[in-house]
Amino acid sequence: MNSDNQCDLHNARCDLRVGSRSTARPTATGPAMLSFPALTGTYNQIKKGDAPYAIDSNLDIPADTIVVVEAGSDLGFYGDHGVAVHGKLYINGTPSQPVELFGGDGSPWRGIQLEKGGRLFLSNVVIRDAQIGALLNSDDVIFHNVTFIRSLKHAVETGPGYCQGEICMLDLGNSTIRDTFGSALYVGKRDKAVPGCMNEFATGNSETAIEFQAPAGEITVKDVLIRDGGGNGVSIEEQDNMAGLEAVRIERLRVEDEERGDVGLFISSKRVKKVEILDSTFERNTVPSMVVDLDMTSPVSFFNISGNRFRNNSHVVTALSCVGCASGQISRNEWSGNNPDHDGSALFVEFKRNEDQEKEPSILIDNNRFDGNSGESTLAFSSDHEREIAAVLYNNTFERSNNSRAVLISDTPDASLHRNTFTSKTSMFDVEVMFPADQGRQLNATQNQWSSDPPDILDGNHSKNKGEILFRRLDLPVEFEIRAAVITLTLVDQPGDNVYKMKRRYVNLGSTPALTSLPTLLPPIVSVDCATALLSACATLAGHRPRAHCECQPVPSTAPGTVHHEMG
Numbered sequence: 343m344n345s346d347n348q349c350d351l352h353n354a355r356c357d358l359r360v361g362s363r364s365t366a367r368p369t370a371t372g373p374a375m376l377s378f379p380a381l382t383g384t385y386n387q388i389k390k391g392d393a394p395y396a397i398d399s400n401l402d403i404p405a406d407t408i409v410v411v412e413a414g415s416d417l418g419f420y421g422d423h424g425v426a427v428h429g430k431l432y433i434n435g436t437p438s439q440p441v442e443l444f445g446g447d448g449s450p451w452r453g454i455q456l457e458k459g460g461r462l463f464l465s466n467v468v469i470r471d472a473q474i475g476a477l478l479n480s481d482d483v484i485f486h487n488v489t490f491i492r493s494l495k496h497a498v499e500t501g502p503g504y505c506q507g508e509i510c511m512l513d514l515g516n517s518t519i520r521d522t523f524g525s526a527l528y529v530g531k532r533d534k535a536v537p538g539c540m541n542e543f544a545t546g547n548s549e550t551a552i553e554f555q556a557p558a559g560e561i562t563v564k565d566v567l568i569r570d571g572g573g574n575g576v577s578i579e580e581q582d583n584m585a586g587l588e589a590v591r592i593e594r595l596r597v598e599d600e601e602r603g604d605v606g607l608f609i610s611s612k613r614v615k616k617v618e619i620l621d622s623t624f625e626r627n628t629v630p631s632m633v634v635d636l637d638m639t640s641p642v643s644f645f646n647i648s649g650n651r652f653r654n655n656s657h658v659v660t661a662l663s664c665v666g667c668a669s670g671q672i673s674r675n676e677w678s679g680n681n682p683d684h685d686g687s688a689l690f691v692e693f694k695r696n697e698d699q700e701k702e703p704s705i706l707i708d709n710n711r712f713d714g715n716s717g718e719s720t721l722a723f724s725s726d727h728e729r730e731i732a733a734v735l736y737n738n739t740f741e742r743s744n745n746s747r748a749v750l751i752s753d754t755p756d757a758s759l760h761r762n763t764f765t766s767k768t769s770m771f772d773v774e775v776m777f778p779a780d781q782g783r784q785l786n787a788t789q790n791q792w793s794s795d796p797p798d799i800l801d802g803n804h805s806k807n808k809g810e811i812l813f814r815r816l817d818l819p820v821e822f823e824i825r826a827a828v829i830t831l832t833l834v835d836q837p838g839d840n841v842y843k844m845k846r847r848y849v850n851l852g853s854t855p856a857l858t859s860l861p862t863l864l865p866p867i868v869s870v871d872c873a874t875a876l877l878s879a880c881a882t883l884a885g886h887r888p889r890a891h892c893e894c895q896p897v898p899s900t901a902p903g904t905v906h907h908e909m910g
Contacts, residue, residue, distance in 0.1 A: 375418065375446070381407060390414040390439075396446055403429045405459060413466070414439035424452025424472070427460040435466030437487070444470040450494045456480050458503040464488045465515075469497075475519075478512075479503030485515035492521050496528040497547075504530075511562060514542040522547040525573070531556040542566045549573040550603075556581045557590075557611075564593035568606070575606040586613040595622040597631060606631040612638060617645040627655045638666035638696070645670040654679040658686040664705075666696035672707045681717030687751075688715040690722045695729040704732040714742040718751075719774075720766075725754035733757040740764045740772075748774035749793075758786040764793045773799050 375396035379388065381403070387410045388395070394416035400423045403409050407429040411417070413436045425431065431454075435441040445451040453472030456462045458479050465486040469475045475490040476483075479501040490497035497519040500512065512527075519526035519542065526544035529552075540563070544551040550573035552563060557578045568575040575597045580587045590609055597606035606627050609617060617634065624631035631652055636643060645664060648671065652659050659680045664670060670693070677688040689712075693705045712720045720743045725731055733756050743749045743766035750759075753776040764772045772793050775785050 378417070381409065384408060386410070388412060388415055391416075394418045394442075394446075396420065397423060398446075399423055400452075401425045403427045403431055403460070405429050408432070410434065411441055413441065416442045416444070418444055418446030419451035420446040421449075422452055425454045427454065427456045427462055430461040430463075432463040433465065433467050434463075435468075437466055440466040440468050440489075442468045442470065443472070444468075445472075453477060453493070456483060469493075474499050477501055481505040481510055481512075483512075485513065485517050487515060488517040490517070490519045490522065490526075493519075493523065495524045497522045497526050497544075499528040499530060501530050512539045514539060516541045517543070519544040519551075520546055523549075525549050525553045526551040526568075526571075527553070529554045529557075539566065540564045543569075544571060545569040547571045550575070550577045552576045554578050557587050559587070560589045560591075561587070562591045562593070563595060564591070566594075567596040567598070568600070569598045570602070571600060572603045574604050574608045575600060576608065577605075578609045578611075580611040580613065582612070587611045588614065589616040590614060590618070591616075592619045592622060594620075596625075597623075597627060598625045600627040600629050600631075603629055605629060605633045608633050608635075610635040612636075613640070615642055615644070617643070619645075619647045619650060621649040623651045623653070624655060624659070625651075625653045627659075628657060630657050630661060631655050631659050633661045634663070636664045636667055638664070640666075643667040646673075647671070647675065648673045650675045652677045652680060652688065654682075656681055656683055656685065658690055659688045661690045663692040665692070665694045666699055666703075667693070667705075668701070668703055670705045672705070672710065674709050676711045676713070677715055677720070678711070678713040680715045683716075686717050687719045687722045688712060688717065689720070690724075692724045693731060693733060694724075694726045695731050697729070699729075702730060702732050704734075706734050706736065707738065708734070708736040710738045712738065712740045712743065712749075714744075716744045716746075718747045719745050720749045720769075722751045723754065723757045724752075725756055731756045735759045736761055738762045740766055742766060743769045745769040748772065750774070751776065752785060753777050755785045759788075759790055760786075761789050763791045765791075766793050769793070771799060775799070 374393045376391045376393050378395040378397045378401070379386075384406060385408050390412045396418050398420040403426065405428045409429070409431050411431075411433040413434055433441045443454075448471075450471050450473050453469070453474045453476060454462065455474075455477045456479060460480050461482040462476070462478075462480075463484045464476075465484075466488075468489045468491065470491045471494070472490075473494045475493045475497040477499050481504050498512075498514070504510075504512075514527070522544075524547075526547045527539055527542065529539075539552060542552075542565075544567070546569070548571075551568045551571045552566065552575070553573070554561065554577065557580055561578060563576055566576075576592070576595065578587075578590055590611075592607065595607065600606050606624055606629065607619070607622075611617075614636065617636065619632070619634075634645070634647075636645065643664070643666070645662075645667060647662070652675070659677065662672070672689075672691070680688045691705070691707070693703070695703055707721075720740055721735075723733065723735075725733065731754075733754070735750075735757060737760075740749045740763065743764075745766070748771040749764055749766050749769050750772065751774045755775075755777055759773070766772065773785075773787065777785075
């Protein structure tokens with residue numbers, strides 16, 4: 343946020359200023375308050391006064407009446423009174439002269455209630471201390487740079503009359519909602535599809551920022567910034583006895599500094615057909631940033647989690663549980679700097695097949711970047727041991743992980759790993775596999791680049807190294823075997839005699855061609871020089887990572903094919 347207290351979220355702008363005037367509420371007593379003029383005729387213009395207007399009864403705008411409030415006006419409401427809009431209300435503030443609506447005696451007032459058939463236009467308006475800032479029973483509403491402060495219940499609520507179409511969107515016009523005691527936006531129960539929302543900045547609210555009481559139809563939330571709230575940041579929880587949820591699309595959502603609540607983004611459904619979470623950012627949250635719980639009654643569901651960023655969060659950062667889904671993709675996301683307190687996983691995925699699900703479900707986790715994550719694991723994948731799925735982890739990078747168990751934990755052989763890169767020198771293991779050995783199946787982990795040669799793999803169930811994982815074995819011009827403390831190595835290198843020193847051993851490689859080409863546990867590297875091969879051999883013998891525990895350097899030439907033992 344810059345010095346003008348403005349926030350820029352993509353193309354959305356949120357103005358927190360109340361103008362050049364004092365932000366304190368005008369006093370409720372004395373001759374400083376003006377009487378609000380009576381409404382007469384079809385058109386009524388409320389001029390800016392030298393003092394705030396005092397309103398001590400409900401301001402009712404009939405269906406055939408237009409009310410226009412000029413910039414710089416202040417309206418103070420006394421008692422349990424507010425505005426009921428059956429006609430048209432235009433409040434035209436400016437950035438330098440906003441219009442303020444507040445409780446005249448310091449207590450909450452009723453707020454603005456837009457009735458069916460009414461129209462509401464709010465531009466550069468500050469609404470303070472209302473019970474409900476704006477209750478909408480009509481979708482003929484325009485918000486632009488509205489600031490809601492300390493609403494007692496909700497800042498904005500949509501009632502049963504809002505949006506009678508199948509698909510509708512509430513554009514909050516880059517408005518700011520601060521310090522609400524309830525929800526920033528509360529979408530009430532409706533018989534048809536509920537509205538989505540866009541262009542909102544909510545901060546410091548006590549309960550869920552955006553709450554859908556009974557989500558149904560298609561819901562979209564986009565260009566919303568949520569910071570430091572209670573409850574959930576966004577909550578979409580389907581009710582069993584209500585109309586089914588068709589689709590959820592979350593786009594360019596930002597959830598930051600959530601510490602007091604439960605979850606940044608929470609989605610739960612048994613009937614949704616499609617869930618998309620796109621280009622969103624979750625930063626510095628100490629509660630779970632995102633939880634998606636899909637327990638499908640019909641296997642037609644698809645989910646896509648792509649282009650998101652999860653940075654410097656704690657706890658289980660991202661948790662996805664999908665039972666009975668048809669397919670899903672987690673692609674091009676970034677998890678970086680999460681779980682410095684070594685608790686939870688950056689990404690937990692549970693993907694299971696229903697008992698009555700005939701077609702094998704599939705999930706692709708590809709092209710994601712994991713950088714500098716701590717916790718028990720960076721990625722944990724779980725599935726059902728008895729009902730097979732098709733899961734592929736492809737072309738992901740795991741960099742600088744510092745995990746107390748393993749970078750990747752899998753309890754199923756159905757999650758195959760291909761062309762992933764592990765460069766995590768401080769994690770205990772690259773992969774931990776945990777599934778019953780009597781299945782006779784191996785986790786397919788081919789053509790990956792590992793943190794060490796051979797890779798550090800733990801079979802968590804049986805405490806044996808690489809017990810149930812299949813590696814890609816490359817045919818290289820190298821042969822070695824381990825007999826006690828002796829390594830015999832023959833390798834084709836550049837022409838000429840090349841002699842290298844390996845930890846506690848001297849090996850003369852010479853220029854003799856390899857006697858045979860045997861498979862090794864080396865990763866899929868196009869070219870392997872003598873030093874790399876020696877380090878691999880050393881790691882195999884010692885059981886440690888080569889770069890941390892082995893040394894390879896030239897030594898004086900000896901007769902080709904000779905193995906030297908270094909004493910001591």
